[in-house]
Amino acid sequence: MRALLIIVVLAAAAAAAYFLWPKDPPPPPPPQPTARVEVPAPPAPSTEEPKNPVPPPAAPAEPPLPPLKESDPAMLQSLAKLFGAASLERFFNMEDVVRRFVATIDNLPREAYASRLSPLKPIPGLFATTGHDESLELSPANAKRYADFVAFVDRIDAKQAVALYIHFYPLFQQAYVDLGYPKGYFNDRLVAVIDHLLAAPEVKGPVKLAQPHVLYEYADPEWEARSAGHKALMRVGPENAARLKAKLRQVRKELVARQAAR
Numbered sequence: 001m002r003a004l005l006i007i008v009v010l011a012a013a014a015a016a017a018y019f020l021w022p023k024d025p026p027p028p029p030p031p032q033p034t035a036r037v038e039v040p041a042p043p044a045p046s047t048e049e050p051k052n053p054v055p056p057p058a059a060p061a062e063p064p065l066p067p068l069k070e071s072d073p074a075m076l077q078s079l080a081k082l083f084g085a086a087s088l089e090r091f092f093n094m095e096d097v098v099r100r101f102v103a104t105i106d107n108l109p110r111e112a113y114a115s116r117l118s119p120l121k122p123i124p125g126l127f128a129t130t131g132h133d134e135s136l137e138l139s140p141a142n143a144k145r146y147a148d149f150v151a152f153v154d155r156i157d158a159k160q161a162v163a164l165y166i167h168f169y170p171l172f173q174q175a176y177v178d179l180g181y182p183k184g185y186f187n188d189r190l191v192a193v194i195d196h197l198l199a200a201p202e203v204k205g206p207v208k209l210a211q212p213h214v215l216y217e218y219a220d221p222e223w224e225a226r227s228a229g230h231k232a233l234m235r236v237g238p239e240n241a242a243r244l245k246a247k248l249r250q251v252r253k254e255l256v257a258r259q260a261a262r
Contacts, residue, residue, distance in 0.1 A: 050185035052255070054169045068174050072097055075171075078164055087152055093119055098168070102175040106189060108229030109196045123149065127216065129209060136219075138207035143237025150240045158250035187255075193229070194252050198245055200230040203238050 066074050075097045080088050093100060100119040107113035123146065128139035165172070169187070176186035201223075208219035218224040223234065233241045 050188050052185075052187045052191045054166055054187045065168065065170055068098060068171050068178075071168075071171050075168065078168070082160055082164055083152075083156070091120055091149060091152060093121060098171045099175045099178075102172055102179060102186060105193050106176070106179060108193050108232075109227045111228065113228050129216070136209045136211065138209055138235070140237070142235075143240055146236045146240050150236070150243050153247050154243060156247065158247070158254045162251060162254040191252065191255065194248050196227065197229050197233060198248055198252075200226075200233040200241070200245075202241070203234050207234075 065071070072095060076088065076094060079092070079097070088094075097119060100117050103117045104113060104119055107117075125145045128142035128145070130137050130139045172186050176184055176189065181189075210217045210219045218231070218234075223231070226234070233244060236244070
């Protein structure tokens, strides 16, 4: 499930590496709100009382969960059952899965994220633009690059994904603590990041770009100042973004429903 969330994110994930200009900075400090951003990045939770507690599993895990550093085989086997082995191989990096998801989710509301830590493989194809200089714009054809990935996200069963997430939650929590949040609660961070992504603006009309150096930027300073997660969803095209947000809402709804049923 985390895969899903993170994807959609990332995506939407998920998901995220798919949608970002190639940047690979060191992990940034805790997010600072900027006056140009309409929706500030949610702060990393730091409370001993979780706002969104994950319900315990109905029965002890059988077999018991592996240690975090040895969790890839069990995680990949479970994700393959949920997503399909071919899709898992096509879209995901297959090493250090839990830590990649946690680090990427934590960074989506920030200015940038470390692409080397992404759980997703780079999307094929070239970033498509039209025009030059003052007429430089994001090409509508660019959205086609994400069609297969968005279709994959559409097929994810939110209920099954959340069940998988809850099953493996202790590993996600440990990875979050190891990331530098000894009093943090990863599920609180996840819900906050989903809400942050859902608040990404809807892009209407041509998207003006600038290219001051090698990398492209939004010509609008307010858009360029937004978080990595917002810019990811703004970049995939309005229809793709709407479908990814719809999946995020399904996942969030299922998470809340399970918490209410505790």
